[in-house]
Amino acid sequence: MPEGHTLHRLAAQVNAVFSGSPWRVSSPQGRFAAGALRLDAEVPRHAEAWGKHLFVHLDTRIWHVHLGLYGAFSFRGDSSFAAPPSIGAPRAWTAELRPRYDDDGWLIPEPPQGAVRARVQARHGWADLRGPATCAVLEPGEHALILARLGPDPLRQAPDTSATAERERFLENLARRRMSIAAALMEQAVIAGVGNIYRAESLFLESIAPETPSNELSASRAAALWDRLSQQLRTGVREGLIRTLRTEGDRRHWVYQHQGTACLRCGELIAARELQGRRLYWCPGCQLR
DNA sequence: CATCGATGTTTAA
DNA sequence: TAAACCTCGATGC
Known part of the structure; x- marks a missing residue:
């Protein structure tokens, strides 16, 4: 956890x-x-x-x-x-x-x-x-x-304050990097507190292809990504577990550890591959460049 | 009983 | 890019 x-x-x-x-x-x-x-x-x-x-x-x-x-x-x-x-x-x-x-x-x-x-x-x-x-x-x-080595932590920002300095720092951090957005989200200097599950689930819900270069993500999409992560992390604190998918059953995630099964949104098969030593999960149908 | 994997990070090569 | 490190539960033989 x-x-x-x-x-x-x-x-x-x-x-x-x-x-x-x-x-x-x-x-x-x-x-x-x-x-x-x-x-x-x-x-x-x-x-x-x-x-x-x-x-x-x-x-x-x-x-x-x-x-x-x-x-x-x-x-x-x-x-x-x-x-x-x-x-x-x-x-x-x-x-x-x-x-x-x-x-x-x-x-x-x-x-x-x-x-x-x-x-x-x-x-x-x-x-x-x-x-x-x-x-x-x-x-x-x-x-x-x-x-000093940590980026902004969405959980240390008052919720529902839209344009904040912390979110601006996140946008600047992304704009300064040429690595993929998937790699950038795992850097604690870019945003503190995000790990493998939140990475996969936030990129899926924002329909962002994981290989998109960090500095090519538009400011509005980057801002939406921050807001999404902020909301997901807050839900995690409240519930004591990561639930990014609301369903009747036990399933908690859209793509994380669901490789090879049909995407619940578009039906395409969810993909997974190794990226810098961690498994990356995404839907090739929903997350187009 | 052995091997593997896990929501992570640092250090060495 | 790979290995090392921290521990334990699940899986396989």
Whole structure:
């Protein structure tokens, strides 16, 4: 699940269950032992997402997490710990917890299962982080450096404000590149938070051929693409999954992972090919140059 | 038990 | 362009 919507959801969840109170941080796996010690000594104040990055601001330090392709947080706790089982890559379902408490009144967590890079505990529950691409305590200045390399994030813009500076930045970023629009949308410096599913689904719904050179897309179509992605990401945050297709059944996408089947709009067979190491999906009938 | 693939990114060649 | 990295669930023998 880790496209931008997942990280914004995760930030909200971390704020809901951790921000403002002391926590206990450990690294059962051991690979984040030194970092965990530094985080354990401070209070988490505020979590925020920028594109696919999560930052948790503590008193003086910042915890940086990037889930990569298959990282995930799993949450467990007693009835007052309101959290979904997992945010990130799909994880196995676990049985209901029988809460027991220590002498300080803190919930006693279960022994960690598998490779838990970081465990953060609150009084009534905890979260386990597995498989992140990045899990680090930032040095001064690193936060700003990471943000400087990110393009505009549609989820950090007020919705329904039509001509915004953020959207203008996106149009400028596209106009400056000769690569295909399909390649450009995956560049986090062009637009932050878009991944393989949103790329495929936004280009399909805007009827844009993926190989169209980024700088040949008209300003009006580029603006419509931003608005489309903005709306899709917002739906993703609201629903907790990527649904770009409204149907009665379980199908959630128009083209993503539907190669070889008939396009629901025009009947042409949906195509797929490898582009820079990722699968690209599109409808050759709807997405003409 | 082995292999593969996944909503990602960086580094090396 | 390819490989490396982070982890685990699904699939295949």
